[in-house]
Amino acid sequence: MKTDRQFRVEHDSIGERTLPRDVYYGVQSLRASENFHITGLTMHPEIVNSIAEIKKASAIANYEIGLLDKKVAGAIVEACGEIAAGKLHDAFIVDPIQGGAGTSLNMNANEVIANRAIELLGGEKGDYSLVNPNDHVNCGQSTNDVFPSAGKMAVLKLLIKAQIQLERLYDALTQKAAEFDDVIKMGRTQLQDAVPIRLGQEFRAYREAVRRDIARLERAQDEMRCLNLGGTAIGTGINADEMYLRQVVPTLSKVSGLRLVQAFDLIDATQNLDGFVAVSGAVKTCAVNLSKMCNDLRLLSSGPRCGLGEINLPPKQNGSSIMPGKVNPVIPEVVNQVAFNIMGNDLTITMAAEAGQLELNAFEPIIFWNLTHAVEFLTYAVNTLTDNCVSGITANRERCKAMVDGSVGVITALTPHLGYEAAANIAKEAIRTGASVEDLIVSKGVLDRPTLEKILDPYSMTTPGISAKELLER
Template identity: 55%
Template structure:
């Protein structure tokens, strides 16, 4: 391998001649062998960094601070990166000290060296076009990196929301399919009152819809950026008009309704929007996990559990027990939820740990949020396609539970009275006989009236479907 020599405040260092990254990136690679995951694993972040750098170059050219030729080369390099090129050149570890400086410099160096190539110069010829002097002009890591993190998160959340819609529709389809299937509802794992399996599945669809609305509200806060703040929010070293111009160009590049924060000093140190978003992600995770707990309970058995529904078999369940099938899809979604809940603690502590005019811990916030968002997205899609869409109902099992349940007597309270209903419940429990059988035997209700009261649409308070 051949090398070129680059220089920084610590001295000279060899860099692979073919690398688009430079000396700052090389030192960061040595300093932060933490997760083994480079920022190249986060394509939304790479594309967001390129969008920020392109917007900055356009603004600086507009203000007469960059020559048209240099601005054009920088913008061309950024467009290539946004289209997917050179992502493997973003090699620093996602978790790093320095408030994201290593990530920012990795981007500056890759863009500068690609721009140099486009201008007909060798990589590392920084006398012609420099990572700091030109690509990073008017910026600090402290405004460029947070702005890129916000852009990347907005894009990732959009994909999560789309995946949630897939799962929501899968649950809604099952709710319609199971609309008239009577079963026992349960509270505290004890028999409660009858309901339909459609109502049970419809609940999961409703919860997902509510959570998508909360996600939309939370991500809206990320559209306020601090680009132009430079180091601490005072805008030092950025030209007058730069912040507004850079934001305007970034809106044009991304198509997002971005705005410059009204108080850049506050925006540079505050991570409240990330804390809020993480809390919503935790909410989604908790409710997804609760739904998966229900699926595992309802499908438990098949002979010694509830056995009210069948989850589609997707793999053999045991290396020792022949014929065993396990609820592996709900189980993996449970584990994603546990991870997201833990990530929320990480985001909380990182946001709290900020000091004075800067929070130095946004790299771990990015890492935690990215993992939560992408894993929740995958979990929603897998749960929908590999589990919910293939669920079937065991109608006879559910009806048998209803017919034999003491909880059935609650539906008869208005007709036979609480005292009589209590006596029926006690006798049914002691004798093992059915509630309906005892009610008819004791002449409390005629059989046809009892049948009417116990119809699914009556006990579950179903609303008749709208006319087609």
């Protein structure tokens, strides 16, 4: 290393490069930042935090088995703790989308940690005789076990946050299902009048879909707990001490506070990324359910006078720069857009996982970029959907009742009593004349009014499992 007041010179196997004297990154990080200017952004902070936790756990394990001395290990541990607490993130300069299967990020971390550790020991940045990025910080490791393990840990942390928001949405939908349980309305299939349903039943169905999504995300978290850390280059554990191999993942669990396990077959865990595909599938499924629900909310609230208008969404902002008084369903719309993005991300993740060859998949960077953002965007979308939409929804009870009263859909409930053909004829006459189904049936002497009212009782029509015979016997 050569230095002057403003710059230092570092070298790698390719040659020498000049860096600003005070930066924490080194020559390999600099080369990567020049080679991969793709997004113009930096790595997701949870990946940076996770890789720092891995380096910390590795330093602790290597010290305990005698591969690092106390001073070096202590300085590495302290530097890693600072990074995991959110410091020095600006020194992680490599683009999230990069060639080399994540080597650029791993070396960026090794150099930043080494230089901070050197500083803590009283040395000058770049003096790798004190703390070496490869020999000390990367001891017992390879990019090929560090990078995927960091990716899994980051996704796991984000999934836990997403689940919390989904549980809040579940509670909000539960509350609305109870609030709207007595609101009778028309159900629709293919956007045509079908049979009556209670508004609370519709919201209960949304809730149940969210319940399944929560269960899927819980299973997805288990996919991310299994790490190939200790497998080093291709899963054979070359250059990793046997005691380190046994200790590093349990140590990482303590350092991170996450429940983590080491893969049973480290070669399989290094080669195959199907776990990320499974997680992405669970996130995509959740996005599909949320988007479908938001489609419904936009339809049910359409109007206010010339649409369905069965529910009111809380007004959040002006809807037009030219049409006074217009208010748009902006929260469901943004959730729809997040869902579209997640679906696209899922395809990228699927293709990248499939594209692996032999002992390593080189395309983990694009998987982590898309998956971390998919989970994070989902979390934000669910948060705003719960707080800015679902919690404030109200029912237009009179509108719902009027649409049921004016619909011919109730004829379906009368089919067991009239027969399909007779019921169809009455429905067609009601549509042609504008008369109500009830009035036509009574006027024709088919059923008397009390019997008709019993058959068309809102709860009877919307409660599964009640036969026509049981209904009349009540």
